Amino acid sequence: MSPRTSQAAALTEQDFSVADNLAEILEGLSRPQKSLSPKFFYDERGSQLFDAICELPEYYLTRTELAIMRAHIGDIAALVGPQASLIEFGSGSSRKTRMLLEGLDRLAAYVPVDISREHLMTAAESLAADYPDIEVWPVLADFMQPFKLPNPSVMPLRNIVYFPGSTIGNFSPAEADSLLRVMHQEAGEDGALLIGVDLQKDKAVIERAYNDSAGVTAEFNLNVLLRINREFGGNFDVDLFWHHAVYNEEHGRIEMSLISECEQIVRISGRSFHFDKGEAILTEHSHKYTLAQFNKMANRAGFAVDTVWTDSEQLFSVQYCLRV
Numbered sequence: 001m002s003p004r005t006s007q008a009a010a011l012t013e014q015d016f017s018v019a020d021n022l023a024e025i026l027e028g029l030s031r032p033q034k035s036l037s038p039k040f041f042y043d044e045r046g047s048q049l050f051d052a053i054c055e056l057p058e059y060y061l062t063r064t065e066l067a068i069m070r071a072h073i074g075d076i077a078a079l080v081g082p083q084a085s086l087i088e089f090g091s092g093s094s095r096k097t098r099m100l101l102e103g104l105d106r107l108a109a110y111v112p113v114d115i116s117r118e119h120l121m122t123a124a125e126s127l128a129a130d131y132p133d134i135e136v137w138p139v140l141a142d143f144m145q146p147f148k149l150p151n152p153s154v155m156p157l158r159n160i161v162y163f164p165g166s167t168i169g170n171f172s173p174a175e176a177d178s179l180l181r182v183m184h185q186e187a188g189e190d191g192a193l194l195i196g197v198d199l200q201k202d203k204a205v206i207e208r209a210y211n212d213s214a215g216v217t218a219e220f221n222l223n224v225l226l227r228i229n230r231e232f233g234g235n236f237d238v239d240l241f242w243h244h245a246v247y248n249e250e251h252g253r254i255e256m257s258l259i260s261e262c263e264q265i266v267r268i269s270g271r272s273f274h275f276d277k278g279e280a281i282l283t284e285h286s287h288k289y290t291l292a293q294f295n296k297m298a299n300r301a302g303f304a305v306d307t308v309w310t311d312s313e314q315l316f317s318v319q320y321c322l323r324v
């Protein structure tokens with residue numbers, strides 16, 4: 001079955017233009033603390049590098065989440081029940097999504113929601129081809145704002161919002177609160193949220209995951225500068241910046257940045273940016289939560305955590321939250 005282009009997709013279609021993205025990049029680099037949104041990591045090369053990160057021995061997140069899902073797919077399917085609509089925030093063609101498509105009972109629909117038309121359609125087409133019995137309804141939308149859900153041909157008995165990978169950690173706590181509220185709204189009456197949340201743990205374990213020995217995370221981080229050069233008229237010399245990732249225990253987050261090796265001027269589309277030696281561009285925060293902290297966040301958005309699955313070392317959690 002090929003993926004539907006839902007009415008919601010037509011209504012909410014809003015691919016950000018090159019001009020919007022350029023304005024956002026220039027604004028971020030004009031701040032006293034220079035910053036770039038982590039969304040700019042994910043061009044074609046960045047997405048490949050992220051896939052490679054997920055396979056790294058130091059990056060415990062992906063394999064631990066997968067193992068938790070594998071161990072508990074039966075419990076998850078029993079909680080979800082038959083004929084649900086699975087609404088994934090982000091377009092996943094990942095093994096975790098496939099595990100759900102295979103393990104859940106007679107899904108009414110799979111609804112990936114993504115702001116990138118290309119990622120969305122590639123993932124939706126591949127899943128629609130591999131699971132011909134499941135209706136795939138991609139929705140092109142910015143999931144930070146409420147969006148309209150499609151109407152599959154079989155009426156879903158409930159909506160399950162799925163947000164794997166601890167991507168929630170890449171949002172500030174305030175953004176995460178508002179994103180969880182959107183999820184609450186989209187889950188609707190009787191709905192639920194299935195979410196992957198990375199847990200606070202020994203600083204050394206976390207820092208290793210973001211400073212791998214093969215240098216893949218460094219390449220992923222630096223790739224954003226190459227992207228700006230190529231797509232937004234920049235002239236960054238990538239050899240004059242280095243990757244830096246430290247765990248801030250007070251805020252419970254990895255702070256990832258690119259540090260200027262020397263004093264230098266960088267031009268982007270006619271604008272100049274001065275860097276001091278050692279000056280940082282903040283590129284990503286990756287928050288880690290305790291179970292108690294995430295419980296409070298879920299409650300603030302109107303969810304009650306129903307079941308938490310973790311691994312034996314309590315590295316990562318998969319949480320099933322009911323809408324209250």
Ligand code: AVI
Pocket residue numbers: 053061165166167168169170210217284285286
């Ligand atoms: C996508 N996200 C959950 C990853 C993370 O761990 O925060 C992105 C990443 N950044 C560096 N390594 C992986």
